[in-house]
Every structure is written in structure tokens, then in C-alpha cells.
Amino acid sequence: MKQALLYAQSGGPTSVINASAYGVITEARRQGIKTYVALNGIEGLLCGKISDIDNEDNDQIELLRYTPASAFGSCRVKLPAHSQDKTKYEQILDIFRKLNIRYFVYNGGNDSMNTCSKIADFMQENDYECYVCGIPKTIDNDLLLTDHCPGYGSASKFIATACSEIALDTNVYAHGRITVVEIMGRDAGWLTASSALASVYGAGPDLIYLPERPFDLDSFTQKCKDVYEKNHSCLVAVSEGIRDNDGKYICSYANDEHKDMFNNTQLGGVGAYLASYLTKKTGIKTRAIELSLMQRCSAHIASLTDNEEAVLAGKTAVESVVGGITNKMVAFKRESNSPYKISCVLAPLCEIAHGTQSMPDKFIGEDCCSVTKEFIEYATPLIMGEVKLKYENGLPVFAKLKNDVIKF
Amino acid sequence: MKQALLYAQSGGPTSVINASAYGVITEARRQGIKTYVALNGIEGLLCGKISDIDNEDNDQIELLRYTPASAFGSCRVKLPAHSQDKTKYEQILDIFRKLNIRYFVYNGGNDSMNTCSKIADFMQENDYECYVCGIPKTIDNDLLLTDHCPGYGSASKFIATACSEIALDTNVYAHGRITVVEIMGRDAGWLTASSALASVYGAGPDLIYLPERPFDLDSFTQKCKDVYEKNHSCLVAVSEGIRDNDGKYICSYANDEHKDMFNNTQLGGVGAYLASYLTKKTGIKTRAIELSLMQRCSAHIASLTDNEEAVLAGKTAVESVVGGITNKMVAFKRESNSPYKISCVLAPLCEIAHGTQSMPDKFIGEDCCSVTKEFIEYATPLIMGEVKLKYENGLPVFAKLKNDVIKF
Secondary structure, eight states: OOOEEEEEEOSSOOSSHHHHHHHHHHHHHHTTOEEEEETTHHHHHHTTOEEEGGGSOHHHHHHHTTOOSOTTOBOOOOOOOTTTOOHHHHHHHHHHHHHTEEEEEEEESHHHHHHHHHHHHHHHHTTOOOEEEEEEOOTTOOOTTSSOOTTHHHHHHHHHHHHHHHHHHTTOBSSOOEEEEEEOOSSOOHHHHHTHHHHHHSSOOSEEEOTTSOOOHHHHHHHHHHHHHHHSOEEEEEETTOBOTTSOBTHHHHHHHOOOTTOOSOSSOHHHHHHHHHHHHHOOOEEEEEOTTHHHHOGGGOBHHHHHHHHHHHHHHHHHHHTTOOSEEEEEEEEEETTEEEEEEEEEHHHHTTOOOOOOGGGBOTTSSSBOHHHHHHHGGGGOSBOOOOEETTEEOOOOOOOOOOOO | OOOEEEEEEOSSOOSSHHHHHHHHHHHHHHTTOEEEEETTHHHHHHTTOEEEGGGSOHHHHHHHTTOOSOTTOBOOOOOOOTTTOOHHHHHHHHHHHHHTEEEEEEEESHHHHHHHHHHHHHHHHTTOOOEEEEEEOOTTOOOTTSSOOTTHHHHHHHHHHHHHHHHHHTTOBSSOOEEEEEEOOSSOOHHHHHTHHHHHHSSOOSEEEOTTSOOOHHHHHHHHHHHHHHHSOEEEEEETTOBOTTSOBTHHHHHHHOOOTTOOSOSSOHHHHHHHHHHHHHOOOEEEEEOTTHHHHOGGGOBHHHHHHHHHHHHHHHHHHHTTOOSEEEEEEEEEETTEEEEEEEEEHHHHTTOOOOOOGGGBOTTSSSBOHHHHHHHGGGGOSBOOOOEETTEEOOOOOOOOOOOO
């Protein structure tokens, strides 16, 4: 039986994770390697939910490159340490043997890279020859050992574009409002920071609050008021993960003060809380906007650079495993900023899971509510270029895969 | 002094109101007519905040065509009846005399058309020769006497695109959620209905709730549960304006049960309320998404058809006033659906303000949670085509006008 490659997706989707899948599939085909996909990541793999890429139509594979979300399904399953419980690893090994899977490529974030590393270790410990590579994927851009992550550029491009449009919209009345835009990123401010691209290149947020700096309600209120009094309008971008001096999430303030009407833990997020707080304290009209899921799925405004790099990461993963390298993740090294140039390097999987990458100090303004020129130089290349989607009936056409489960 | 035209914008912005401004400006130039703009609509006009289009750079006027929001500012001012108070009308007449304004073109929704009509009447009653025309603008699509309104097609294209991307995103886990997307439209379901375009042409909402039909919480809960049990995921689109059998807004249920922590009237909208309610009743995980302001300002995904028709409406308004016609609004008449063809007609301004246009019965599914094939045929042509924006630094380039106030 021919040596085969198994690919799977894990964690929260992005606009370009399928571009990485496209990179994997096309490179594996070019190298004549049989490709299977585990549906719903490790969760599906453990149930034997595997499909054969040869069963998909070629035109759908072409569309896959520009299709958002995880076309092969996702999961949030973590594997225990081998020492604790080998059962699941043995199940996986059994499937790998049956299908002669000698290459395993897992596409996900921090936790997925940890899972990927454990599988690589188990295969080696059991003398089963299988080369494993991780492909990074996260809009949060918080993985260690890589200049940036596929998914971040497209999320940034959506965030900056939406903020530039919202900035124009909220500025039309002679007496406007304070508008608070809540942006994803629980522990790192990369996404919220990208809203500054709108401000630098056109119109965007006046104030930007990142989780890397303690958030002070009084100072925030005063700054919003000052901007509003000057411009009759104020646009603020806040990370969902901002915390006070004691490390307490600001969004949890709302939950302390009330549960929602059904006693669920959370109704509004930090944006809604702050908008409400500002109205109470200043009497100024406010509005809260959550960019929500659109941040990770707005493929129609994906960054071409991000899309191309996601494909490259997929291709590089295949080259790496076929080249006999294992237990690594594809990472990006920035060779130069102007002209922008990156190269792919391989980072040890086990080290990726050790932590998350926050925004470095050099990217954060001294006033704690802005970003630096260095950040703008870092982020601008990542949002460059527009993908050319196919449109039919006025809407983008996305891949529709069969994802038929094979018998084996 | 040369005969001049005055243009102004009013009400909530759209992605294409500036395309109508572009149509007015370029047609007036072609006809050699001096063009002024009142900043912040009637509110600015009453303060003498008027700018001269000749002071703007031509390249900015070109960009105006694709720039969202109201580039000349907006207002929500309504004028009293002449019989009640003539003061403001006399102020306007005084300014018109000073600048020899003989053509007045006002771009807005229902209330703005009413204002426009009152001004036309006052000018006639005072024997001041001034030809007045309204240009419709509303994402809500609820104006009478026109097949559809400029702004609706682009908002629909954004809503359907976002829903198609959200549908893929929310479908990636083996055990997903019920996702409730809240869409604008207080009294008419046109915008919410457009989410069905995503379902018909790709993936989109499973259930659609419009304000034209009474909303029943029990039936809603059961239907969401049924879809979820079948698909392990459910996407629902609800209009912000859904009401129960007694005509009470569902979003007001939340306010009845609690005020927010600062005693403001509203924290979450109807989507957040329903998501919370569903979790309580069914135990299924839920998420609420508000498409919020992006519905009216996402110029990056504007409909080319809508953009072209908005320009045409502006051009037609100028032709109408120069042709000696007054007290009318440019309206669209659908000549045929396949191929799609419209013509511009002139509707009496005074009749526009009489009411709003709800979705007709023939467009609403008998199950009260879907739309008909007739609606899809009506709406599809309106979202066709993509605008070609100029991008710099990875972001759309929008017009930056000087809007310098002239002295007179």
C-alpha cells in the first residue's frame, strides 16, 4: 500500500486555513502522495471519520483556497500525556497502520501544536515511521517562534477595513457619539492593534486599548471625553481581553454587577459594558460594536499576502515531512520589511506550546492607548493585496466538499 | 450671478449615498451648473454651513463614488409645518436668494423627503423660482412608490456575504451552536430577508424571522431545536424589529426583565436576548451576532448594481430640476427581471412621506420563517456585481473632502 499523508484542521477557523489545506493537497499531489483528511480534527480521527481527497472534485479544491472556515471540520479536543493514557494514541497508531499513513500534518493553534507534538513523540517511541509537521493557524497571532501566523493578516485586513468604514459612518453627525468597537484577542492585542492601520492610512480609532497594558476606567473615560469634546465624535477600539491593574478582566465587571435575565454568565461583552459606563459617567451618547465572528471568517476581504503565505505554509509542511523531518511546525522568519520578504523555517513543535506571544513593548505607545510606528511597519505588509474571489449571483462562491467518510 | 444647485445629505448613511452625490456633482458640472453643498443637511444649511464643490480636488470627487457614509455630513432635523413656524423656511429662502440657488437636491429617507417637499412648497408659495428633487437613500428599502432604494442592494450584499461566511464558520464543529444573527430593519424585513440569498446560493440561515409576521417564542424555540438536532448547528436571522402577537417588540422583553447595570434602557438587542433564551430553554450553546453598522457602511463589498443606480439617481435628479420639474423624488421602476432592467420615474415627494413599504405577502414564506422564490428573484439582481475600489497599504482608499465653509 502506498505511503499516505493525513491532514486535519483544529481550533477556531480563519479565512485562510483552507488555503493551507490547498497548499498541502496540491503539493502532496505534485509529489504523488495519497492524501487523506481526518474530519473534525483529532476528534474525528479517533472515530475513524476519514475521507479521501481523491473523491473531491478538482474545481472544489481550487475554490478551497479562498473558502473561509475549516472545510474539513474542526475540534477542540486535547490529548492527555502518553504517560497518563495511551488508549487514544494507540487508536491513532492503529488507523495510521491500516492506511499506511507515514505523514501527518496538523493545522491549528497552540493546543493543536501540542497535540501534534505528542502524536509525533508517540509514533517515534513506538518505532512507527511517521513524519509529523504542524501548520500554524490563528487570527490571534500569538504563537511563539514565528514572525506572524497565517490567519492574522486577513483578520487584520477585515478589522482595519471595517474600522475605516465605521470611522466615516460615525463621523457624519454634527453631534455624534462615542463608539466602542470590541475586537477579539483574549490575551494578546495583535488584532486590536491592527485597527490602527485604518487610523494611519485613512480614518480609524482615536484610542486603542490592548490587554498588554492595565486598563484604567477613569483614564479611559477622561480620554474618550477629551476626544469627543474636540471632534464631536470618538471611536475607540478595545480588546475583549483588557484587564485592570489587578489582572481582572473588565468584561467580568459587567457579570459582577448583574447576570442576564436567565442567569447566564454573560450577555454583553466589554464593548457594551464600556459604552454603557461612558454614557452613565459623561452623559454622551454611545454605541458598542462587536466585530464578532466576521473577524475570522471574512474571506471576501482576505489579505492576498496572508492567503499566499498560508498556501506556502501548507506546501512547506509537505516538503518537510517528505524530506524526513518530524516534530516541527512551519514558521515564518521576516527577512526584510521593505521590500517585504519572509522565509519559512521549522520550529520545534514542543516549544510552540510553551506559551503565547504578546505584543512586544516596542509596538505599544507610551500613552498606553496607541501603537507605534514600528507596529505599523510590522503589520502593513501582512494586509497587502486583495484575493480575487469568484462571484456568482452577486455572492462569493465557496467550496462545497463531499467529505465522504471512507471504509477501511 | 449664475444659477446654482444646492445638494445635501440627511438621515443614516449608506454605502452608496456618496455615489448619488457623485452623480449630482458630475451631471451638474456637465451642464455647467454651479454646485454648493450644505454640510450636515438642513441642520448645517440653517447655520449657513455651505461649501463650494469647486474647492474640492477632482481626484477626491472620483473617490467619492466609492466612499461610504455621508461625505458632506448628515442630520436628523425635521422642519415644522409652514403654518406652525415659518422662521426656518425664511432663513433657507434668504440663503437661496443670496447664492441664487435655483435647484435644490436632497438625499435621504422618508423624513428627508418630507422636509424636501415642505421646502419645495414654501418656495412656490413665496414665488421664488427653485426646482426641488429628492434622491432616495435607505438601506431599509422601505420607501413607497419605488421598486427599491439606493443603499439596499449594497447592505443586502454585505448581509448575504457575511451570513454565507458565518454559516461556514459556525458549522465546523461536530457539536456546534445555535447562532442568532440580528439584522437591521425596525419595521420592514427587507434586510433580514436578504440573508436568504446566502442560503439559496450557498450556505446561510436555516430560519429567517421578519417583523411582518408575529413572532412566537415557543414556535421559534422548537424550530431552532429541530434544526439543531438534525444538523448539530443552526443559524437564525432575526430582524431587530420582530414583535409578538400584541405588537410588542421582542427586544423590549429584555428591558422589561432587567435594566443594564447603569440603569440605561438597553444593553443587548433582540439577538442577545433570543440566544440567552434558547440556552435557558434548550440547554444548547448559543451565540448572538449583531451585524451592526457594518450593514450600512461596508462599501468594500458594495453592489455594483446599487452603486450604478445610486449614481443614476443623482444624475436623474439634476436632469429633473434643470428640466423645470419640482417637488418630485427619483424612483425606480422595474421594467424586467430577466434581463434585469429598471427605469427612473419621478414620484410626488408629498406621497413618499405617507408611510413605509413593508415586505408584501408574496415575498414571505407560509411557514413565517422563510422567504419565497419571488423574493429571491426580486433581490438577486440588486446585489449583482462588485465595485472596484482603489487600495493603498492594503486598505480601500476613500475620499477626503475639505468641506471648507464659504463666506457669503
